Structures are given as C-alpha cells and as structure tokens.
Amino acid sequence: MGKDLDFINKERDYWGKIYTDITYSISEISPFLEESTLIKRKYYSKISILKDYIKKLDDSEFKDSKKPKFLSLFKNDDSTSTLIDYKTSNRDAFKQFENCSKCTCLNCVRECEFKSCMGCKPSSFIKKCTDNKINIRKHDNFTLDLTNNDSGIASTYKVLATLEDCSLDKLYIILENIVDTDDKFILYYYPGISEDNFGEIENESEFNFVLESFEQSDY
Template identity: 55%
Template sequence: MSKDLDFIKNEKDLWGKIFVDINYAIDNISPFIEEKNLNRRKYYIKKDILKKYINLLDSAESELSFKKSFFSFLKDNKYENLLSSYKNDHRSDFNQLRNCDKCACLNCIKECSFNSCLGCKSGSYIKKCDKEKINITVYENWILDLTNNNTGISNKYKVLGTLEDCQLDRHYIVLQNIMDSNDKFILYYYPGISEDNYGEITDGEEFDFVVETFEGKDL
C-alpha cells in the first residue's frame, strides 16, 4: 500500500468514526432541544468542516486507486500533503471536534444550567457530568505560572481539571506542580474575559467535598 493510501485509511478510521458519532448525536438530540441551543454546540457549527474533509478523503482514495493502476510513477505523498494542508488550515476546528467526540455533552438533551459549550476552552472537554449539580472538565495541556503568596516562589502547574457547581454558581480548579507530582492543591476558579483569577478555599467541608468529587471521577 502506498503512503498516500495508508494515510487515507488511517484518517478515515479516525475521522470517519468521529464524523459518524457527531452526526448520530445531532440526529438524536435535534428533536428534543431548541435550535438556538443546538447552534451553541460547537460540533454542530463545525460539522461541515469535517464533512468536507471526509469527502476529500473519499475523492482522493478513489482518484488515487484509479491513477495508481495506470501511472505507477505518480509522486507518492501528493494526496497526504494536500489533505494535511486542509487540516492545518482548520487545525483548531479539528482539535475541537476530537474533544467534542469525547465530551459528556455530545448526546445530552438536558437543558441544563452549566456553562457547557459556552465555557469550553481550547483543548478541553467535559469528562463527567451528573446533569444536575456538578460537572468536571479535563484539559490536554493547560499550564499555569503561579506564585506562592507566602514564599514569593513561582512554579509551573498543570491543570488536572476544573469543577463547576451550577447550583452554587462556583468553579474550582485542581493543580499539580509539574516538577513535583505530590504538590497538588485546589482553588476557587474565576474565569474571566481577559484573565482568570483564583482564590483560597477556607471552608473545610467545601474543600473536602471538592476533593472527594475529583477523586471519585478518576482524573
């Protein structure tokens, strides 16, 4: 198998499944939610980008199979380069669609009070949601530079996840020092337009609840 055909097969296996998952979800939820809410789903507004890519894969596979039968001298990787160029032009959309496919919101029809797609950051998806009070979002590569107010020492922390409590209208963030995996802590999380802010949790019961919730979600 040529490199082009091998590339196309692998891409169809990956993105073909995601394309089917997303369209299946749209068919399932469309009868039960308002159109304005459907249009908030990021996978819904980006689905045509993926549809075009699937069509490009099909066309390239058909054309390549035909030409290879008659022109064995054709330059290898031509189609891979063209297809990769399309993906690079829509890189953020493809990353978003990949995360949408893993998100707890994908097939959900509940008209909830969570931020859901409106609060979605690049490279993230909702891993767990009880549909009433709590959801947990995980992140691919969110690193924060934070300074300890007591010591004045700055460190880089990986965000292990955020928790949204829609009943209390509160957000929490779980952090891990990238140089010391035992150095973890939880803060209030205040998402902002230009910058985010964080605060110390002083209520012991509230802190324990957040810890137990995160630990119970296998993050």
C-alpha cells in the same frame, strides 16, 4: 498498499468514527432541542468542516486508485499534501471534534444548568456531569505560571481539572506542580479575558466535596 492510500485509510478510520459519532448524536438530539440551543454546541456549527474532510478523503482515494500501481508505491501525490493542509488550516476545529466526541454532553438533551460549551476552553471537554450539581472538565496542555504567596517561588502548574458547581455558582480549579507532583492546589477559579484569578477555599466541607468529586471522576 501505497503511501497515500495508507494515509487515507488511517485518516478515514479515525475521523470517520468521530464524524459518525457526532452526526448520530445530532440526529438523536435534534428532535428534543431548539435550534438556538443546538447552535451553542461547538460541534454543531462546525460539522461541515469534518464532512468536507471525509469527502476529500474519498476523492483522494478514488484519485489514488487511478494512478499506476508502481508510482503509488514510491511517490506521494498532491492529494496527501492537500489533506494535511486542510487539517492544518482547520486545526482548532479538528481538535474540537476530538474533544466533543469524548464529551459527556454530546448526547445530552437536558436543559443545561451549567455553562456547557460556553465554559470550554480549547482542548477541553466534560469528563463527568451529575446533571444538577457539578461537572468536571478535563484539559489538554493547560498550564499556569503561579507564584506561591507563602514562599514567593514561581512554578508552572498543570491544570488537572476544572469543576463547576451550578448550585453554588462556583468554579474550581485543581492544579499540580509539573516538577513536584506532591504540590497540588484546589482553588476557586475566576477566568478573565486578560488574566485569571484564584481564591482560597476556606470552607472545609466544600473543599472536601470538590476533592471527592475529582477523585471519583476516573482521572
């Protein structure tokens, strides 16, 4: 198998499954949701990007099949570069497709009381949702540089999860020091345009509920 064809097959296996999962979801939920609701789902308005990529893979495979076999073993043609360039120019959309395909919201037809897609940062998805109380959002490569108010020491923290409680209209964030994993925080989270703000949770039962919800989410 030539290098180009090997690349094409791997890409189609991976992205073809994601495309199938998302398009199947769209066909299943469309009868139950208004267009105005569907358009808010990030994958819905961008699915044509993935559809075009699958077609490009098919076209590239056909082109590769017409090449002399001895050339396909040793030389990559422009089709592989074109495919890579297309993915690079749509990097954010492809990352979104990966996350949407793993998201609990993908096949949901409920009238959502959460922020849903509007609350997702790039490279995040809903890991778990209890429908009417709390959801848990997982993030990839989301870190924050924070200074401890007590010690005055600045550290970088990995965001393990953000949790939204729609009944209290509260957003929480769970942080872990990337150097000292025993150094963890659960805080109120107030994301902003220019900067994020945080607050201490003083209610013990509220704190314990957030912690328990996180621990039960199979992270």
